[in-house]
Amino acid sequence: MIDVRRIRTDYDAVRAALARRGGSPDELEQVRDLDIELREVTAERDRIRAEVNAISKEVGTLRRDGRTEEAEAKQAESRRLGEREKELAEVTETISARTRDLLLHIPNLPSEDAPDGAHAEDNVEIARVGVGDDPAAWAEHQRVPHWDIGTDLGILDLERAVKMSGAMFTMFRGAGATLSRALCQLALDHNSDAFEEVRPPTVVLTDTMISTGHLPKFADDAYHLERDDLWAIPTAEVPLTSLARDEILDAAQLPMRLMAQTACFRREAGSAGRDTRGLLRVHEFDKVEILAYAMPEQAADLHAELLRRAETLIGALGLTYRVLDLCTGDLGNSSARTFDIEVYAPGVDQWLEVSSVSWFSDYQARRANIRFRRTGEKGTEMVHTLNGSALAVPRVWAAVVETHRQPDGSIRLPEVLLPYFRGATEIRAAD
């Protein structure tokens, strides 16, 4: 949520910032008008409440002194005021519920540093590492899609996954399953110097989904367990962000760094028919997420750190990648600024988004009510939240397999993965 007070005091700037995303300002305008109305009605209601409180006190005194008649007169007066108050209470409730609902639908203000633009094509490439997508840079044996490689080597069993769970579910087998697990383990080990490992629940309450911004706007993208009104998380960002919900953190605790490996569930409702083959777009996948709570002045450095950590990992796997600074039109709803890491997968000849490293300013913190107190100071401020995928398994799995495929069809394992492979250095077809 953006701060209502900013809408109140700085409307034009807020409106201009949101306009950079390309949306309509209707909701914003409604919030501004409702807020003015709300404060008027609330002030009137508070006045009446104050009066009722004062009268009740008098009644107490009068009754104690045995002045029953006077007390009864006061009570009657208070009853009348109470009725008026009830009416006003209904009005304020309606207005504030409406305001909150609108506010929950308004996206975050983009950072001033985020590049302007309307579509993904306007994203700015800020780094490119490896051989790139130049056809000449890749050998013929690397031009095999991972689904063929996986099937040939017996390490990917999509057919049976579909039998159990339907389209866009996956199953790794043998060395393929080991590779999946090794990638996660590598990501956790790589960040264990500064991040606390967490194993959160993967099924959460509605409020938990609201805190990160995944609800109410994007309900169609998530799996909902109706009977218990629970949601399967689309990313560990959801539980990790709610970890500190409704808490006031000490400045000394910040920045607070957390990481978690979880299954992630996505309905992919809007992308039916796209990337249906292989591992490019699936309903369930494993991911290691890194996340931080920070004071505002720490956020920029942390954002750079999260990006650097995600990048190092991809680089260590010997993959070719590029980093994009997302333009305002392509930014996620809750994000103020996002860097995407895209890996080049030679077999499918595509750039695959494998990591999204985002800074949410205080947008999620306000939804989740996560504050901090500066040491020695009174009052509280909203924390800033940041997160990024350290490693998302299926797409990285695909890129590793395609990139490191040898002329004889085997896969040479990158050195960083060797500790997790029980002595093996390559993946070959079982006889």
Place this chain on the structure above:
RNA sequence: GGAGGGGUGGCAGAGCGGACGAAUGCGACGGUCUUGAAAACCGUUGAGGGGCGACCCUCCGGGGGUUCGAAUCCCCCCCCCUCCGCCA
């Protein structure tokens, strides 16, 4: 799932219709004393909202109700603890 007990400020814990945003203790912060520290003593110390301000409003797990007035009474829900059942 069944029976019983409980949810109050950073923590512990009283209050069970009116002077209670809440005793008391601990903790934290500031001060006195001390070469320094400890102890002792004095003071301060929850959050959110509105108003230029005096000040006002809300919050005692959540929601609803009774009442002139609710932390306190009634109803529903959630969570925690103990016992039983079931169970990876």
